[in-house]
Amino acid sequence: xxxxxxxxxxxxxxxxxxxxxxxxxxxxxxxxxxxxxxxxxxxxxxxxxxxxxxxxxxxxxxxxxxxxxxxxxxxxxxxxxxxxxxxxxxxxxxxxxxxxxxxxxxxxxxxxxxxxxxxxxxxxxxxxxxxxxxxxxxxxxxxxxxxxxxxxxxxxxxxxxxxxxxxxxxxxxxxxxxxxxxxxxxxxxxxxxxxxxxxxxxxxxxxxxxxxxxxxxxxxxxxxxxxxxxxxxxxxxxxxxxxxxxxxxxxxxxxxxxxxxxxxxxxxxxxxxxxxxxxxxxxxxxxxxxxxxxxxxxxxxxxxxxxxxxxxxxxxxxxxxxxxxxxxxxxx
Amino acid sequence: xxxxxxxxxxxxxxxxxxxxxxxxxxxxxxxxxxxxxxxxxxxxxxxxxxxxxxxxxxxxxxxxxxxxxxxxxxxxxxxxxxxxxxxxxxxxxxxxxxxxxxxxxxxxxxxxxxxxxxxxxxxxxxxxxxxxxxxxxxxxxxxxxxxxxxxxxxxxxxxxxxxxxxxxxxxxxxxxxxxxxxxxxxxxxxxxxxxxxxxxxxxxxxxxxxxxxxxxxxxxxxxxxxxxxxxxxxxxxxxxxxxxxxxxxxxxxxxxxxxxx
Ligand SMILES: [Zn+2]
Numbered sequence: 020x021x022x023x024x025x026x027x028x029x030x031x032x033x034x035x036x037x038x039x040x041x042x043x044x045x046x047x048x049x050x051x052x053x054x055x056x057x058x059x060x061x062x063x064x065x066x067x068x069x070x071x072x073x074x075x076x077x078x079x080x081x082x083x084x085x086x087x088x089x090x091x092x093x094x095x096x097x098x099x100x101x102x103x104x105x106x107x108x109x110x111x112x113x114x115x116x117x118x119x120x121x122x123x124x125x126x127x128x129x130x131x132x133x134x135x136x137x138x139x140x141x142x143x144x145x146x147x148x149x150x151x152x153x154x155x156x157x158x159x160x161x162x163x164x165x166x167x168x169x170x171x172x173x174x175x176x177x178x179x180x181x182x183x184x185x186x187x188x189x190x191x192x193x194x195x196x197x198x199x200x201x202x203x204x205x206x207x208x209x210x211x212x213x214x215x216x217x218x219x220x221x222x223x224x225x226x227x228x229x230x231x232x233x234x235x236x237x238x239x240x241x242x243x244x245x246x247x248x249x250x251x252x253x254x255x256x257x258x259x260x261x262x263x264x265x266x267x268x269x270x271x272x273x274x275x276x277x278x279x280x281x282x283x284x285x286x287x288x289x290x291x292x293x294x295x296x297x298x299x300x301x302x303x304x305x306x307x308x309x310x311x312x313x314x315x316x317x318x319x320x321x322x323x324x325x326x327x328x329x330x331x332x333x334x335x336x337x338x339x340x341x342x343x344x345x346x347x348x349x350x351x
Numbered sequence: 352x353x354x355x356x357x358x359x360x361x362x363x364x365x366x367x368x369x370x371x372x373x374x375x376x377x378x379x380x381x382x383x384x385x386x387x388x389x390x391x392x393x394x395x396x397x398x399x400x401x402x403x404x405x406x407x408x409x410x411x412x413x414x415x416x417x418x419x420x421x422x423x424x425x426x427x428x429x430x431x432x433x434x435x436x437x438x439x440x441x442x443x444x445x446x447x448x449x450x451x452x453x454x455x456x457x458x459x460x461x462x463x464x465x466x467x468x469x470x471x472x473x474x475x476x477x478x479x480x481x482x483x484x485x486x487x488x489x490x491x492x493x494x495x496x497x498x499x500x501x502x503x504x505x506x507x508x509x510x511x512x513x514x515x516x517x518x519x520x521x522x523x524x525x526x527x528x529x530x531x532x533x534x535x536x537x538x539x540x541x542x543x544x545x546x547x548x549x550x551x552x553x554x555x556x557x558x559x560x561x562x563x564x565x566x567x568x569x570x571x572x573x574x575x576x577x578x579x580x581x582x583x584x585x586x587x588x589x590x591x592x593x594x595x596x597x598x599x600x601x602x603x604x605x606x607x608x609x610x611x612x
Contacts (some may be wrong), residue, residue: 193543201538202511241501243497
C-alpha cells in the first residue's frame with residue numbers, strides 16, 4: 020500500500036518507522052532507549068505540525084483524494100445507527116457511486132445520501148470512483164422526495180471527482196439529472212445539511228450539494244473543475260495542476276472566506292485518515308449542532324416556507340459582481 | 352476577401368457573407384447554423400423595437416484576485432462584442448406576447464457563467480415572477496467560468512433555484528439550446544425548461560468529448576451529443592430550424608399562463 024502514502028507524508032513515515040524500530044529494540048531490554056524514543060516522538064510531532072500547518076492547495080487536493088481517507092459509508096456507519104441502504108432510481112438502474120438510505124442520528128430519523136468512493140481498486144471500479152451517473156442523482160432525488168414526505172431531515176456527504184464522463188451517462192441526460200436535483204433540493208421543505216468530506220468535484224458534487232448549511236472538512240476541497248482539467252485548458256499542460264489548485268481557491272479555508280461554505284470542521288493532525296474516530300466525532304457534533312440551529316430558527320406553521328426562502332437567499336447571495344449605479348461603482 | 356466571404360465549418364464551402372446573413376447565418380449549402388451574437392439573437396427573436404434591457408450595468412469583478420490574465424480578457428471581449436458580460440437580459444414582446452428574454456453570447460468568454468451571468472439570469476427570472484411573465488432563455492455556453500472558481504459553480508444552484516420559483520408561480524419557462532450549450536450551464540437553468548427547444552446540430556451535454564474519450568478509451572460515435580442525439584434520447588422536446596424559431600417560441604408562449612397579457 021506504499022502508493023497510498025503521499026509525498027508529504029514520506030518524511031513522517033520514515034521517522035515513525037524509526038521510532039517503531041527503536042521501540043522494538045527497547046522492548047528487547049538490552050539497552051534503555053526511552054530517552055531517544057521520547058526525543059524522536061517529539062520531533063515527529065513537530066514535523067507533523069509543520070507539514071500540516073503549511074499545506075499547499077495542491078497538497079490539500081492530494082489529501083482530499085487520499086486512498087485511506089474515510090468515505091461516506093464510513094461516516095454513515097460510525098455516526099449513525101440502524102442504516103438501511105435503499106437502491107435504485109426506479110427508472111433504469113442502481114448507481115453504486117451514490118449511497119442513500121434511512122438512518123438514525125442520536126435516535127433521530129434521517130435520510131442520508133452521499134457519493135461513495137471505493138476502498139481499493141476493485142471496489143473503485145464498481146463504484147466508478149464515486150462519479151455519479153444520472154441514475155445516482157435520480158436515486159437521490161427519489162429518496163429525498165421521500166424524506167420530504169415523511170418530514171425527515173437530509174444529510175448529504177460530498178466526495179467525488181465529478182459526474183461520470185461516459186457515453187451512457189450522456190445518453191441518459193447527465194446534465195438534466197444534475198439540473199433537476201439543483202432545482203429539487205432548492206425547494207425541499209425539510210432541513211438539508213451538506214458536508215464535503217473529501218473531493219467536491221464540480222457539478223457532480225453540487226448535484227447532491229444544495230442545502231441550508233454547507234459544512235466542509237479542514238482538508239477537503241470544492242472546485243468548479245479539477246486542477247488537472249483547469250491546467251490543461253488554461254495552460255495546455257495538465258502537469259501544472261498544482262498551480263491550478265492555487266488559482267481555483269478550492270480549499271476549505273478559501274471557500275469560507277468566499278462565503279461558499281458555512282463551517283470548516285477540524286480534522287486530526289495528519290488528516291482524517293490518521294485518526295478517523297476524531298473526525299467522526301467532530302462531524303457528528305457539527306451535524307447535530309447545525310440541524311438544531313436550523314430547526315430553532317422558525318416555528319410552525321410557517322417553518323417550511325421560511326426554511327426554503329432562507330435557503331433561496333443563501334445561494335442568492337453567492338457571487339461577486341460589479342455594478343455601476345448612477346456613476347458609482349458598487350462591488351458586492 | 353475575408354470580409355466578403357466566409358468558410359462554412361461544416362461543408363467547408365466558401366459562402367458569400369451577404370447571402371449568409373440574409374439566410375439568418377444558416378449555410379445555404381448544408382444548413383449549418385453559425386453562432387450568432389446576442390444582438391443578432393434579439394433581432395431574430397424579439398418583436399422590433401420591443402427589447403428593453405434589464406441590469407445593463409453589471410460587469411465582472413475579479414473575485415479570486417486572478418489579475419490581468421482575467422480582467423484584460425474580459426475587457427478585450429467587451430471591446431470585441433460590445434457586451435459587459437456573456438448574457439443580455441431584458442423584457443420584450445415575442446409575436447405580441449410579453450416575456451422576459453435572456454440571450455447568451457458565446458463570443459464573450461465562451462459564454463461562460465461566472466457571478467455576473469448567474470446574477471443577471473437570476474434577476475431576470477425574479478423579474479418575470481414579479482411581473483407575471485413567461486421566460487425565454489436562449490443559451491450558448493461552454494459552462495461555468497474557471498476564473499471565478501467555486502463562485503461560478505454556485506451560480507448553477509442559484510439560477511436553478513430561481514427557476515424553481517418561476518415554476519411555483521406557474522409561469523412558462525422556455526429554453527432554446529444553441530451551439531454549444533454544455534457543462535455547468537447545460538446542467539442548470541438551460542435544461543430546466545418546461546419546453547426545451549434546440550437548434551439543429553447544436554453541441555449539448557455535460558462532459559466534454561475529449562474527457563469522455565480519455566476516460567473510456569474509445570472513439571465517440573458520430574453525432575454524439577448533438578441536438579439530434581438528445582432528441583432521440585428524450586432529453587429535449589423539439590429541434591427547430593432558425594427560420595422557424597421565433598414563430599415556434601411565439602406559438603408555445605400562447606399555452607403558458609401570463610402568455611396572453
Ligand atoms: Zn455549409
